[in-house]
Amino acid sequence: MSPTYEVRVDGHLDAHWSARLAGLVIRHHPDGTTTLTGPIADQSQLHGVLNGLRDLAAPLLSVDSPGTRSVESRGTLSVESRGAAATAPPDPLGRVAWPRATDRLTIRRAVRADADATFAFRRREEVGRWLTELPSDPARYRRTFADPQRLATTLVIEHGDRVVGDLMLRVEDAWTQAEAAPHGRGLQAELAWVLDPAHSGRGYATEAVRELLRVSFEDLRLHRVVATCFADNEPSWRLMDRVGLRRELHARADALHRTGRWLDTYGYALTAPEWAPAIRTPLRRNEFR
Ligand SMILES: CC(C)(COP(=O)(O)OP(=O)(O)OC[C@H]1O[C@@H](n2cnc3c(N)ncnc32)[C@H](O)[C@@H]1OP(=O)(O)O)[C@@H](O)C(=O)NCCC(=O)NCCS
Incomplete structure (x- = not known):
């Protein structure tokens, strides 16, 4: 089964973009952020979602999944894995x-x-x-x-x-x-x-x-x-x-x-x-x- 991810972006992203972003569920939050939640099959699909968000000029705040946590280092967001499989997008x-x-x-x-x-x-x-x-x-x-x-x-x-x-x-x-x-x-x-x-x-x-x-x-x-x-x-x-x-x-x-x-x-x-x-x-x- 694909792991569930939660991607958070700054601002409120319109719900109709879900279809373009791997069908992730879009939720708006009172702090002015949006989360996109749902299963992401592999790193390639994750990169597709992240690139899609970039095309929409949606500032990325974090990417989380069970067993992973996002970290910001030297200005580059990477995803650090606590499990066996590394999921860090390279720089x-x-x-x-x-x-x-x-x-x-x-x-x-x-x-x-x-x-x-x-x-x-x-x-x-x-x-x-x-x-x-x-x-x-x-x-x-x-x-x-x-x-x-x-x-x-x-x-x-x-x-x-x-x-x-x-x-x-x-x-x-x-x-x-x-x-x-x-x-x-x-x-x-x-x-x-x-x-x-x-x-x-x-x-x-x-x-x-x-x-x-x-x-x-x-x-x-x-x-x-x-x-x-x-x-x-x-x-x-x-x-x-x-x-x-x-x-x-x-x-x-x-x-x-x-x-x-x-x-x-x-x-x-x-x-x-x-x-x-x-x-x-x-x-x-x-x-x-
Ligand atoms: C696309 C863009 C970068 C092109 O800029 P540009 O100034 O035409 O390109 P260059 O800097 O290479 O300059 C080329 C021109 O300088 C001339 N030139 C002068 N000295 C030159 C040299 N040493 N080498 C090459 N060209 C030279 C060329 O003949 C050419 O002029 P021409 O178009 O009248 O024939 C610019 O129009 C732009 O930023 N547009 C807005 C953003 C954009 O559209 N981005 C792309 C989105 S897909």
């Missing part, structure tokens, strides 16, 4: 040496103190237009930004001492058949990017995302990375074309924009064998393959 970005320097930029892990700098550009309509949320309340944004699940997957881009953008690198399990599940853990990542419009048009996003691919394939040894954007978001898909990601999906009217319009989505991906020869090692003179 994949912890395996990478940060910061990363590119020609003009520094990329490092985000910390809570980056909330205000990222809010300054994410609150702008021309930026938020393409993102899950257009934040307007700094206090709420700070809480969401400090969600350990979010911090664990967020990087910031610095030019000099200014934060000019942020990136997401969210490692996930690859889809596998049940028997192959242990071999697909943590081998895929979803990537995303945001650049302060004050710094666009100079190739900073291109430079940062190229480094993100290097981290994904060289440091984390991932099998595949994916990224999506609204088909109307031309700067984003042009960026993906520029860095060598491959468009492999065009979903028609699958995303409801806050303007009330159903928009198309482009899905891009790149696998390690595609990346390595094409991008990682440009051929030097007199070098042949």
